[in-house]
Amino acid sequence: MSLKPIVLYSHATGPNPWKVTAILEELKLPYETKFLQFPEMKQDPFEKLNPNGRVPAIEDPNTGISLWESGAIVEYLVETYDKQNTISFAAGSPEYFQAKQWLHYQMSGQGPYFGQAVWFSVFHQEKIQSAIDRYLNEIRRVSGVLNKELEGKEYLVGGKYSYVDAAFVPWYVAIGARLAGAVDVAKDFPNLNAWLERVKARPAVTKTFQDRAAVIAQH
Structure with a gap:
């Protein structure tokens, strides 16, 4: 039975939706992306789908399942559609839980801090050097x-x-x-840099990220 396209609500530049896109691509799932502007995220009908008013979300x-929060969506996709564990691990195995551990670290330890670094360095109207330094x-x-x-x-x-590398x-x-x-990943973190290049080389x-660049160019 052929699958119907999963609807992904996204934003051109926001990093978190593209985490979901990468997993949809890896699993070769049909999907349709709907790009929202920031004001639309805080209005119905999207706010009825996600009361937090952020992307990503899927339908x-x-x-019949709708979800928001990128980590929850990624877990849902692999547990629902990656039955052969091509980019995931057998349920109950040590690796199954270790992957969740790293995904939670990405959501709590990477995303918020990286986001605040970008906010205070680029978008915040007042230059607060102590905040910039903290998040860098x-x-x-x-x-x-x-x-x-x-x-x-x-x-x-x-x-x-696995999915957690892409995240x-x-x-x-x-x-x-x-x-x-501001941060020289290639120079200061060679193992990390080699891993990032390895992951980004996957088709x-x-x-x-080619799609992301194209969407950004259009906006």
Whole structure:
């Protein structure tokens, strides 16, 4: 039975929706992306779908399930559609829980700090150097954690590429564009940099960020 397209609500530049796109591409799932502007996220009908008024969110007509929060969506997609564990791990295995551990770290330890670094460095009207320094230092701290973990490893969990490797990439792409020169990943975190390049070379991830660049160019 053929699947109906999953509807993904996204934004051109926001990193979190592209995490979901990369997983949809890896799993070769049919999907349709609806790009929203920031005011639309705080209005109906989208706010009825996601009361938090942020993207991403999905509507899956194959199961009738709607979800928001990127990490929850990624877990849903792999647990629903990756039955062969091509980019995930057998339920109940140590790797299954370790992947969740790293996904939660990405959501709590990477995304918020990287986002605040971009906000205070680029968008905040008042230049508050102490805030800029704090969040740039958090980028370095998180990068150091990943760099140490990746010593002698190709991927984060189980010796293979998984959904959790893809989850970290969008925010590194974002800071590469927004904070160029502020953090030198290639120079200071060689294990991390090699891993990022390895993940970005995957066809599904490459396509995801080519699509992102095309959408940004259109906006």
